[in-house]
Amino acid sequence: MKILVGYKRVVDYNVRIQVKPDGTGVVTDGVKLSANPFDDIALEEALRLREKGVATEVVVVGIGPADLTAHLRNGLAMGANRAIHVVTTDAVQPLTAARAFLKLVEKEQPGLVLMGKQAIDDDANQTGQMLAALWDRPQATFASKLEIADGKATVTREVDAGLEVIEAELPAVVTTDLRLNEPRFIKLPDIMKAKSKPIDTIEFDSLGVEAHDHLATTHYAAPAKRSKGVMVKDAAELVAALKQKGLL
């Protein structure tokens, strides 16, 4: 079985993002970029499935500009067999990404597509679900446990009420939650090896994907700041303050 893994590059999760004063965007020049943390978890899970003999090939897929190649090399160094780079300089929204993924799915015929549950830049939490819909296949979102046997995936999902277990016939789309696994670190020899692994480059325009019907982002703003609070000296003072506000 082949596994396709969505592998997005985002502003590193430790970076405190700044909104441009003119409201046209956020400052991304010179800011550290990394793999979306949920996508690292997706890749780790795919690699573990290959190590268990469930999968034979793990392919990382990225959509972005020419310099995304370096990011895909990280995925190869982590252990993916090969990479597909869909080249575009446009910002790609979830529906467009899902449509592009569907084209790759039709070509590659994977048994499983693993994606992060959300990207930490747009926080959309949509692409996996949209791909599953367009592909007309099962989806298992927010996965914290994944077992594959007998042509189906048994997935434990993190839902608001607790943990839900579902069965999905393969092929299917699974999106990863934080507690699915702990991604491995990349070792130096693997970085060298990754240099010889193949990256297929596909021009976005050649996929024949409709890229219209975007949401237009008209303004960016910093969130409203909370007013500066006060430090209290002990429990008694805290209780008095909360009682005064009618909270206790």
Added chain:
Amino acid sequence: MSKILVIAEHLHGKLNPATARAVSAAVAVKPEAIDVLVLADNVDAVAAEAAAIEGVSRVLTVARAENAHALAAVLAPQVAKAAGGYSHVFAPSTTFGKDLAPRVAALLGVAQVSDVMSVEGAHAFKRPIYAGNAIVTVEANPAHAVVATIRTASWPAAASGDSKAPVEALALDVALPSHTRFVELQQGSSDRPDLQSASKVVSGGRGVGSKENFEIIYKFADKIGAAVGASRAAVDAGYVPNELQVGQTGKIIAPELYMAIGISGAIQHLTGIKDAGTIVAINKDGEAPIFEVADFGLVGDLFKIVDELEAELS
């Protein structure tokens, strides 16, 4: 003119209060009608609750055995079919809505607006990105239906009471897939207030130190009638189950009082509590980032302070 379809979330025959919050967002669009869609095996109890929400024009029900569990693959084709004639489809931004709405949007061939914080116009909405560190205004194409999830922490629940909207059964001719099956739901049983709708929340973090120590958080929360939450660190360390996690990747809440005990306040955690009315931080590290957002801060040993708080309240 706008007509809005709100997807009802429910479990064990009870309507989730997040639904009434999505109705509030629908009211803000000033539509000519707000219909609530209930998909279930037994629809009656949930439909009656939905009909009592103020602002709801009609409750539409689809009672099918396949709808016994909220599987997105099964519900989405029905919602997409029912969405014909509506200008907007809203779902709460809970794990239910996040799972279902994008699948509906893709079936309708439209972009989705996630986590609507405010309505700026019939097709313009504000939503958070980068863990809430930026707020964007997005405009959807007015030529298509708008599919959106509603950030529950940003909206009050629409009042429920004397209003009684008519309930109509909807006949949808849709073939449903059998490729996805429900197995079980493992629920933490709790008599405490629900984290997402509680007016007071007491959260513990890594500083609490162990699962056993977390009992003091539960005890204190019970004393003031609060729900219990936790940071990702506390969940990952196994102190509490995952459904208590508050933050970017857990629950986003807006209680009147939020008490963060032994939580340093990573960006991802702060995202989940920024809209709380009053934030109290108790931490031994006076430099912890949580103090930057706290209305009241107290530096010291949490075990000693919680004991003292309980004594003060006795």
